[in-house]
Amino acid sequence: MKTITPDIHELSLGIVNVWLIRDGDGWVLIDTGSPNSAGEILNAAGILGFPPEQLRHVVLTHHHADHAGSLAALRLRTPADATAHPLDADLIRRGTAVRPTLKPGPSAFSRVLVRLFGASGSAPYEPGIVEGEASDGDVLPIAGGLRVIHTPGHSAGHIALFAERQGVLFAGDTCANMFGLGPSIMYEDAAAGMGSLARLATLDFEAVCFGHGRAITRDAAGRFRRRWAGGI
Numbered sequence: 001m002k003t004i005t006p007d008i009h010e011l012s013l014g015i016v017n018v019w020l021i022r023d024g025d026g027w028v029l030i031d032t033g034s035p036n037s038a039g040e041i042l043n044a045a046g047i048l049g050f051p052p053e054q055l056r057h058v059v060l061t062h063h064h065a066d067h068a069g070s071l072a073a074l075r076l077r078t079p080a081d082a083t084a085h086p087l088d089a090d091l092i093r094r095g096t097a098v099r100p101t102l103k104p105g106p107s108a109f110s111r112v113l114v115r116l117f118g119a120s121g122s123a124p125y126e127p128g129i130v131e132g133e134a135s136d137g138d139v140l141p142i143a144g145g146l147r148v149i150h151t152p153g154h155s156a157g158h159i160a161l162f163a164e165r166q167g168v169l170f171a172g173d174t175c176a177n178m179f180g181l182g183p184s185i186m187y188e189d190a191a192a193g194m195g196s197l198a199r200l201a202t203l204d205f206e207a208v209c210f211g212h213g214r215a216i217t218r219d220a221a222g223r224f225r226r227r228w229a230g231g232i
Contacts, residue, residue, distance in 0.1 A: 017031075
C-alpha cells in the first residue's frame, strides 16, 4: 500500500489500483479491482484497522471488470452500498465489462500496449448491486465531500472523483502513469477522452491517483496542465 494522505491509501492489485479512505468511524472504497480481489482488499483494510463491517460505501469510476469485478463479492462480506454514473451503473448491474465501441487509443504506443497487456477489463464478471447514481457536479457525502466529475472517453459513464479538502484527484482511467503520464490505452471515444483530460487540467490539486500506474503526490495539477491543457 501507498499512503497518499493520512486518510487515503492506495492499494495495488497487480496492474490496477483501488483506494481505501478513512471516513469518520468507517471507511470508503473507490473501485474494487478485478474478480477475486475482495480478500486482498479486506486484508489490506484490516492492516489499516478498517474492519469489513465498517465499509460504508463503494464508489466505482466505471464499469470495466478490472474496476468493478469484485463488487459483488464485497457486497456479500460488507454492509456497503455502491454508487456509479448512470451511464455505467446498469452495465455493472449486468456484469457487462465493455461496450463494443471500446478500442485501442489513437497512438501506435496504445496499440502496442494493448497487444502486450490485453484488454484487462474486458471479461464478464458477477453482476453487482448499485443503488446510487452520481452525475457531474454531485458531491458525495463521503470523506469530507467527493466531487463527481463526469469524464467520458474511456467509457461513457466514467467519473473522476475530487477530494477537494485533501487536494487529491482520483483520475481513474482518464489517463495512466505506467510509462510516464499518458492517455489511457483504450477508449470508447478518444476525442471525448481528450476533452475530459483538458477539463481535469483546469483543477487545482496536489496529488493525483490513477487506475493504472503510480500516483503523483507533488505538483500534480502542474503536471496535468503541462501535459493536458492543450490536448494529447
